[in-house]
Structure formats: C-alpha cells, structure tokens
Amino acid sequence: MKYDFFVTGDPIILMSQIGIGLTMIGLIALITYLKKWTYLWKEWFTTVDHKKIGIMYIIAGVLMFFRGGVDGLMMKAQTSRPGLELLNAQHYDEIFTTHGIVMILFMAMPMLIGIMNVLIPLQIGARDVAFPKLNALSFWSFFVAALLFNISFVIGGSPDAGWTSYFPLAGKEFSPDIGNNYYAIALQISGIGTLATGINFIVTILKMRAPGMKLLKMPMFTWTSLVTSVLIVAAFPILTIALLMMTLDRMFGAHFFTVAAGGDPMLWLNLFWLWGHPEVYIVVLPAFGMFSEVIATFSRKNLFGYVTMVVSIVAIAFLSMLVWVHHFYTMGNSAAVNSVFSITTMMIAIPTGVKIFNWLFTMRKGKIQFSNAMLWSLAFIPCFTIGGVTGVMLAMAAADYQYHNTMFLVAHFHYVLIPGVVFAVFAGLYYWWPKMFGFALNEKIGKWHFWLFVIGFNLTFMPMFFVGLDGMSRRMYTYSESTGWAPWLGFSAVGSLVMAAGFAALVYNLYWSFRYASRDVGSDPWDARTLEWATASPVQEYNFAVIPEVTELDQFWKDKKEGTNKIKKEDIKDIHMPSNSAVPIIMGVAFGIVGFFLVFEMFILSAIFSVGIIACLIANSFDYDDGYHIPAKKVLETERKWRGDL
Amino acid sequence: MKKQSMFPLNHVLGFVLSIALTVGAVFIVYQTDFSASVKMNIIGTLAIFQALIQLIMFMHITEGKSGGINIINIAYAIFLAIVVVAGSIWVLTTGHAAM
Numbered sequence: 057m058k059y060d061f062f063v064t065g066d067p068i069i070l071m072s073q074i075g076i077g078l079t080m081i082g083l084i085a086l087i088t089y090l091k092k093w094t095y096l097w098k099e100w101f102t103t104v105d106h107k108k109i110g111i112m113y114i115i116a117g118v119l120m121f122f123r124g125g126v127d128g129l130m131m132k133a134q135t136s137r138p139g140l141e142l143l144n145a146q147h148y149d150e151i152f153t154t155h156g157i158v159m160i161l162f163m164a165m166p167m168l169i170g171i172m173n174v175l176i177p178l179q180i181g182a183r184d185v186a187f188p189k190l191n192a193l194s195f196w197s198f199f200v201a202a203l204l205f206n207i208s209f210v211i212g213g214s215p216d217a218g219w220t221s222y223f224p225l226a227g228k229e230f231s232p233d234i235g236n237n238y239y240a241i242a243l244q245i246s247g248i249g250t251l252a253t254g255i256n257f258i259v260t261i262l263k264m265r266a267p268g269m270k271l272l273k274m275p276m277f278t279w280t281s282l283v284t285s286v287l288i289v290a291a292f293p294i295l296t297i298a299l300l301m302m303t304l305d306r307m308f309g310a311h312f313f314t315v316a317a318g319g320d321p322m323l324w325l326n327l328f329w330l331w332g333h334p335e336v337y338i339v340v341l342p343a344f345g346m347f348s349e350v351i352a353t354f355s356r357k358n359l360f361g362y363v364t365m366v367v368s369i370v371a372i373a374f375l376s377m378l379v380w381v382h383h384f385y386t387m388g389n390s391a392a393v394n395s396v397f398s399i400t401t402m403m404i405a406i407p408t409g410v411k412i413f414n415w416l417f418t419m420r421k422g423k424i425q426f427s428n429a430m431l432w433s434l435a436f437i438p439c440f441t442i443g444g445v446t447g448v449m450l451a452m453a454a455a456d457y458q459y460h461n462t463m464f465l466v467a468h469f470h471y472v473l474i475p476g477v478v479f480a481v482f483a484g485l486y487y488w489w490p491k492m493f494g495f496a497l498n499e500k501i502g503k504w505h506f507w508l509f510v511i512g513f514n515l516t517f518m519p520m521f522f523v524g525l526d527g528m529s530r531r532m533y534t535y536s537e538s539t540g541w542a543p544w545l546g547f548s549a550v551g552s553l554v555m556a557a558g559f560a561a562l563v564y565n566l567y568w569s570f571r572y573a574s575r576d577v578g579s580d581p582w583d584a585r586t587l588e589w590a591t592a593s594p595v596q597e598y599n600f601a602v603i604p605e606v607t608e609l610d611q612f613w614k615d616k617k618e619g620t621n622k623i624k625k626e627d628i629k630d631i632h633m634p635s636n637s638a639v640p641i642i643m644g645v646a647f648g649i650v651g652f653f654l655v656f657e658m659f660i661l662s663a664i665f666s667v668g669i670i671a672c673l674i675a676n677s678f679d680y681d682d683g684y685h686i687p688a689k690k691v692l693e694t695e696r697k698w699r700g701d702l
Numbered sequence: 703m704k705k706q707s708m709f710p711l712n713h714v715l716g717f718v719l720s721i722a723l724t725v726g727a728v729f730i731v732y733q734t735d736f737s738a739s740v741k742m743n744i745i746g747t748l749a750i751f752q753a754l755i756q757l758i759m760f761m762h763i764t765e766g767k768s769g770g771i772n773i774i775n776i777a778y779a780i781f782l783a784i785v786v787v788a789g790s791i792w793v794l795t796t797g798h799a800a801m
C-alpha cells in the first residue's frame with residue numbers, strides 16, 4: 057500500500073489544509089466563547105426529535121452543496137479555455153469523482169431525507185417517526201461518512217476513478233493509492249444510515265398515520281416518500297454488497313472484479329447500476345412530491361388526478377428496478393439484452409409524462425400565485441422535460457453508442473437532477489421554511505436567487521448537449537483549440553458563474569432572513585392544504601396537541617373552510633415523548649474512527665475501535681428509559697400562545 | 703401473539719440452527735471431495751432452509767394480523783431477488799465477451 061498521510065506538494069491543497077485547520081480552531085473557539093457546548097449537546101447532538109434531525113440534515117446538505125459546487129466551478133474553470141493547466145489530469149479526475157459523490161450522496165440525499173424528516177410525521181398527523189433513536193443514528197452515520205469522505209483530499213488523497221468507480225480502474229492494480237478506499241468505506245457507512253432511514257419511514261408511514269387517513273388520503277409528498285423508502289430498501293443492500301466486494305478486492309486480495317483470478321469487472325458495473333439507477337429515482341421521487349404540494353397550494357386547487365399520480369409513482373418505482381443496463385449498452389451485451397432494456401427504459405417516460413400533465417392540469421384555471429416556491433416548480437417543468445426527452449434519446453441502445461459517455465449524457469443527467477432535485481429542494485425550503493424556523497425567507501432576494509440560478513443553470517448545461525453531439529467525451533480535463541469547442545465551453549463556464557451567483561443570493565437570503573425577517577408569520581402563511589400547517593410555526597416539540605382525525609385528502613383545507621380546525625381543551629392529555637440519547641452520536645463517531653482506520657488498512661486499530669460500535673449496541677439494548685411526559689397543563693399553555701384563547 | 707415465556711427458546715433454537723447450517727456449508731465446500739456442482743446443489747439447499755428459519759423464527763411471518771402487507775412484501779422480495787440474480791446472470795453471460 058502506498059500513501060502519504062498528508063497530501064503534500066500542491067499550494068492549493070496546502071492552503072485548504074491550513075484553511076480547514078483554522079476554521080476548525082475558530083469554530084471550536086467560538087462555541088466555547090459563546091458557552092454553547094451544552095446547548096448544542098443537549099438540544100441538537102443527542103436529539104431524537106425528527107424536526108431537529110431534519111434541520112441538521114438540511115444544514116449538512118447545504119454545506120455539501122457548497123463543497124460540490126466549488127468542485128464544479130473548478131472543473132468549469134479548467135475547461136473554460138483550450139489547453140489550460142489550472143488543474144492537472146490527476147486533480148481533475150479527483151475533482152469530478154468527489155463532485156459526483158458529494159452531490160448525489162452527500163447533498164441530494166440528505167436534503168431530501170432532511171425534508172422528509174421534518175415533514176412526514178407532520179403530514180400524517182404523528183408525533184415522531186417510528187424509531188426516533190434509529191433516526192438519529194441514520195443522521196450521524198451519514199454525517200460522519202460525509203466528513204470522512206471530505207477529509208480525503210487533505211489526508212491520504214481523494215478517490216479518482218469517477219463516482220461510478222468502474223473496475224478494473226478502481227481496483228488495487230490500477231489505483232494503488234488509498235483514495236478509493238475512502239469511496240468504499242465512506243459510502244458503506246452512509247449507506248447503512250440510508251437503509252435505516254428507509255425502514256424507519258416505511259414503518260412510520262404504514263403504522264403511524266392519524267386515524268382515518270387511508271392510504272389514498274395521504275398527501276402526495278408522503279406517498280412519494282413511502283415509495284422512495286421502499287426503493288431504498290430494495291436498492292441499497294445491492295450497494296452494500298457491491299462495496300463490500302470492492303473492499304475485499306482492494307484490501308484483502310479477493311478477485312470478484314479482477315479478470316486475473318476468474319473475477320469479472322463487468323459484475324461491478326452490473327451491481328453498481330442495479331443500485332445506481334433506482335438511486336436516481338430515489339432522489340427524484342420525493343422531489344416530485346414536493347412539487348405536487350407546492351403546485352396545488354399556489355394554484356389554489358386540489359391536485360389533478362391524485363390516483364393516477366399514485367399509480368404512476370408506483371409504476372416508476374417498479375420499472376426503475378428493470379432498466380439498469382441502459383448505463384452500459386456498449387459493454388458488449390447481446391442484442392436481446394439491449395433491446396429489452398431499451399424498451400423498459402422508454403416505458404419509464406410514460407408514467408413520468410403522466411405526472412407532468414397532472415401538474416399542468418392542476419394549474420389549469422387555477423389562481424396561480426407566483427411565490428418563490430411556485431416559481432421553482434414552474435421552472436422545473438420545462439427544464440425537466442428537456443432532461444426526460446434527451447433521456448429517451450439515450451434509451452435507444454443503437455443510438456446510445458453515439459451518445460454514451462459524451463457530454464450529451466452529462467447534460468442529460470444534469471437536466472434531470474438539477475431541476476428534479478435542486479429546484480425541488482429550493483421550492484421545498486421556501487415553502488416549508490416558516491414551519492421549520494418560524495419566519496419566511498425573503499421573497500425579493502429569493503427572486504434574485506431564482507433568476508440567477510435558473511438562467512445560469514441553462515447557460516451552463518445547454519452547451520454541453522452540443523459539444524457532446526460534436527464528439528466531446530465526458531471527463532476530459534483539456535482539449536485543443538482545433539476541436540472548435542472553445543466557444544461552447546467558455547460560454548458554459550460563464551454560465552456556471554451566474555449559477556454560483558444564484559447560490560450566493562440564497563446564502564445572503566438565509567443570512568438576511570435570519571436577522572431581519574418578521575417573526576410573525578402565523579401558522580399557515582400560504583393558505584395551504586395539508587396537516588403540517590395545522591401546527592404552530594416553528595412546530596411545537598410534540599407536533600400535535602390533539603391527534604387530528606382525517607376524513608378527506610386535503611383535511612386541513614376542509615377544516616379551515618368548515619371551521620372545524622379548533623381543538624378542545626378537554627381533549628388535551630399528557631403527551632408521551634422519547635428521551636434524548638447519546639448512543640447515536642457516539643456510535644456514529646465510532647463508525648467514523650473504524651472507517652478511518654479501515655481506509656488506511658490499519659486493521660488491528662479498526663478492530664479495536666469496532667468494540668465501540670458493539671458496546672453502543674449493547675448499551676442500547678439495556679436502555680430501559682421509555683421517555684417522559686409533557687403534562688397537559690404545559691401543552692395547554694403552549695397551545696394558547698399561538699392559538700389565542702382555548 | 704403466542705404466549706411469552708421467559709426463555710426465548712425459539713430464538714436460541716433458530717440461532718443454533720442457522721449457525722449449524724452455515725458451518726455445514728463451509729464444511730462441505732472445504733472439507734469434502736464432491737464435485738463443484740454437487741457442492742453447489744447442497745449449499746443451495748442449505749440456503750433455502752436458512753431462509754426459512756430466518757423467516758419463521760426471527761421474522762415471524764406466521765404471526766401478526768397485517769397479512770396483506772406481508773404477502774406483498776414477500777412477493778416483492780422474491781421479485782427483486784429474481785430480477786437481481788437472474789437478470790445479472792442473463793446480462794453477464796450472454797454478452798460478446800462470454801461467447
């Protein structure tokens with residue numbers, strides 16, 4: 057094994073190392089100075105409250121978005137002119153690898169899971185998720201994995217074989233450095249957390265709905281989250297096993313993916329995409345749900361074609377397990393294999409199209425209100441359609457021999473992932489921010505954020521379709537003048553700056569709103585339809601003083617119209633709540649340490665520290681704390697504060 | 703629910719049986735001279751017993767009233783297993799490289 061502990065010899069990295077060190081010291085000093093350690097520990101690090109866990113997911117997601125975004129900007133700078141040497145080939149490889157992993161696994165997933173965490177119990181009228189402590193463990197294993205992955209570029213070196221890490225390149229023979237160990241281990245740890253989240257949300261949604269809420273009376277976001285959770289449970293074990301095999305190959309000389317001793321590198325591709333394709337739908341389905349909520353609220357109508365919407369989500373989820381080969385048509389499959397997977401892939405466009413029309417019909421004749429959340433949803437529809445249509449082009453195996461691994465493909469998936477996930481997260485944040493924090497984000501700064509980001513996004517990625525058709529393959533770190541791509545790529549680089557300005561506007565908006573926004577938003581600022589708006593803003597720790605009864609799809613809307621949204625004083629009882637626990641964070645840290653030593657192939661140390669993980673499991677088994685009660689009197693007091701008289 | 707006794711007999715039995723089956727598989731692969739295909743058949747059979755033990759003794763499929771969800775769940779799991787295993791074999795053995 058060969059590695060230098062600290063990555064050395066590059067001024068940019070040296071600067072980042074110093075920067076990271078100083079930021080850490082600064083943060084620790086600041087928290088100590090403000091005497092916030094106990095507050096953080098008690099209120100956040102050990103919390104089992106789904107809302108707080110959700111907020112922590114979202115904060116981590118925003119930070120990771122920044123990190124991934126900087127990666128993206130560096131790539132765009134490097135290819136902005138032909139023959140530039142800002143980054144060398146090795147650096148470029150590392151950067152596109154970490155960009156992809158950070159964006160999908162450490163940005164998109166936590167953002168969506170974070171929003172699911174905040175909202176699902178509220179939308180189904182529950183007081184928490186089914187397994188609150190497990191939920192905290194999910195968060196901490198994700199967070200620790202994200203940290204572990206992110207230190208790779210200063211300690212030991214980043215993975216550089218692409219987010220897909222194809223063998224044989226990703227094997228020990230061609231990637232002897234430890235960078236790829238980070239890939240195998242960090243993804244494994246965060247994958248465990250994600251799997252637990254999937255199980256947690258399936259149980260929560262199936263078992264904890266308010267009385268009367270039949271499956272077909274659930275809000276659309278709850279539906280999409282349920283189906284996403286099912287897909288997580290279906291797909292993530294495949295990743296777990298594939299990564300385990302990768303780890304065995306890389307660290308213990310197994311030969312699952314090396315031809316040398318009878319293994320097969322194509323098996324990696326096959327397993328990776330068996331997980332990878334469902335994964336893209338795992339991130340896009342909750343986003344569909346958020347758009348559905350936002351579009352219905354701001355069109356002042358109920359969602360058009362609710363049942364067809366549900367059927368198409370389930371159809372998408374079902375089909376998404378049957379299309380994985382479209383990522384490697386060119387691997388040399390038989391004609392029968394490629395034809396079958398072409399057809400299944402094209403079939404996915406049908407339910408997706410149904411959903412697009414449902415959104416359009418929801419808006420038809422509605423009184424549309426152009427709030428920021430709605431703007432993002434409106435921009436999503438045409439942009440995502442471009443992504444979907446180019447997807448169908450790629451779906452044709454014969455044609456894909458031309459498109460495969462070109463910039464055309466890169467443009468396709470950015471046109472589905474950015475509108476489908478990032479726009480959705482923005483729409484969701486603007487929409488649900490008041491519920492989470494008790495104030496709204498500024499609409500005017502939000503407009504800057506919106507226009508800069510959407511225009512910048514199109515400027516950045518539209519040219520990629522054309523250079524792709526002109527033969528530029530993906531992951532090229534430089535090119536010559538004679539290719540004629542320079543104008544397109546220069547244009548695209550400028551676009552990425554516009555997009556970055558959009559992100560800056562978002563950050564400014566967060567700052568501005570934290571400081572100056574009115575704290576008096578009321579519990580239902582958008583005149584919305586679903587149960588989460590029947591709680592205070594920010595939401596009381598017990599969510600609902602009295603668990604609501606459900607008879608309609610848009611129950612909260614009905615209650616408002618019929619004046620039945622009052623609760624009765626006599627109905628308020630003591631509320632049972634789960635206690636905080638330090639086990640999840642300690643176990644997360646133990647996972648991180650074990651992971652770190654595994655990355656460096658220090659097996660004895662990692663074995664020693666895995667005792668910590670087992671100890672946490674044992675401690676948890678003997679934990680007989682079954683929570684505490686909030687007395688009815690206190691609940692009544694809290695409710696009076698925002699409802700007025702009761 | 704069945705009646706609860708203090709000693710988790712079922713679990714211990716299941717645990718012992720599953721270890722026995724696993725050790726048995728390892729023994730047959732490493733310590734016997736059967737041909738590869740015979741070995742495969744034996745450990746395949748052991749695997750099915752293993753799955754049944756897990757389902758009955760630990761996952762309690764025979765208990766509980768949410769039967770509908772359990773059936774959908776098992777059907778979906780079987781579907782996924784077939785897709786993953788049969789699909790992979792089909793894709794990986796019919797390509798040009800394999801011919």
Ligand code: HEM
Nearest residue numbers: 336340382383405444447448450451459460461469472473
């Ligand atoms: C109408 C629906 C869609 C169709 C027909 C479709 C089709 C395809 C095909 C055929 C490829 C492989 C092309 C190649 O490698 O040459 C591909 C790549 C990809 N698609 Fe889609 N797609 C669709 C929707 C989506 C959605 C909704 C997402 C994500 C939210 C997505 C994300 C991706 C990603 C990430 C890749 C490339 C991964 C990589 O190689 O690094 N696609 N798509």
Ligand SMILES: [Cu+2]
Nearest residue numbers: 333380382383
């Ligand atoms: Cu795909």
